[in-house]
Amino acid sequence: MSQHFKQIEHLGIAVANLLEAEERYTAMLGHPPYKREAVEREGVMTSFFQVGPNKIELLEATRPDSPISAFIEKRGEGLHHVAYLVKDIRVEMERLKSEGFKLLSDEPKPGADGMLVAFVHPKTAGGVLVELCQPNH
Numbered sequence: 001m002s003q004h005f006k007q008i009e010h011l012g013i014a015v016a017n018l019l020e021a022e023e024r025y026t027a028m029l030g031h032p033p034y035k036r037e038a039v040e041r042e043g044v045m046t047s048f049f050q051v052g053p054n055k056i057e058l059l060e061a062t063r064p065d066s067p068i069s070a071f072i073e074k075r076g077e078g079l080h081h082v083a084y085l086v087k088d089i090r091v092e093m094e095r096l097k098s099e100g101f102k103l104l105s106d107e108p109k110p111g112a113d114g115m116l117v118a119f120v121h122p123k124t125a126g127g128v129l130v131e132l133c134q135p136n137h
Contacts, residue, residue, distance in 0.1 A: 004092060009085040009115075009133045010048070010055035014071045014078060018060035022047050030079065030125050033058075044068050046112045057083075057112065062102045081119070083131035093118050101125065110136060 015021035018036075026032045033047045043066030047058040059080060061069035071080055086092045089108045097103060102121040111117035111133065120130040 004095065005084040005086060007085050008054055009083040009131075010057045010113075011079065012059055012081040012083060012129075012131065013078040014068050014075075015060050016072055016077055017060050018045055018047055018058060020056045021060070025049055026059065026115045029056075035113070038062065039112050041109070042067060048113055055113070062091050081129040081131050083117075083133050086132050089091055089118055089132050089134040096120060108132070108134070 012132040013021075022033055028065050029051060030047055031049070034050050036045065036047045040062075041061040043061055045060045045062050047060075049056040049058075057067050061072065065067070068080070093103055093108070102124045104121055108118045110115040111131075114136055115133040116136045118132045120132070122129045
């Protein structure tokens with residue numbers, strides 16, 4: 001088992017209409033989301049569902065220049081990213097850079113659900129946008 005990534009923290013799913021997606025996931029999972037949260041810096045409204053030890057994060061763009069707007073325009077709704085819980089996000093960012101991965105920022109940023117986050121560019125991660133998450137105490 002990897003000493004670097006502790007577990008899958010959540011799966012991020014881009015949606016065109018958050019209310020419709022929440023209704024669909026509530027029906028599918030049998031319970032409503034536990035929180036909604038805006039991430040103004042990214043132009044996104046999020047909605048979180050707990051599924052066992054993991055979470056599903058629905059992401060709706062709140063402005064046309066949001067990365068979620070661009071994603072939906074290019075690919076349509078669907079899986080946007082896989083987020084992994086890490087013990088020390090800065091250590092993991094440096095380790096990944098040393099392994100040849102390209103990061104989308106030099107420093108972690110505040111994210112939704114009380115996390116510090118950093119992203120690995122999909123071109124260096126087999127076409128998958130990878131998010132690193134560490135609780136922001």
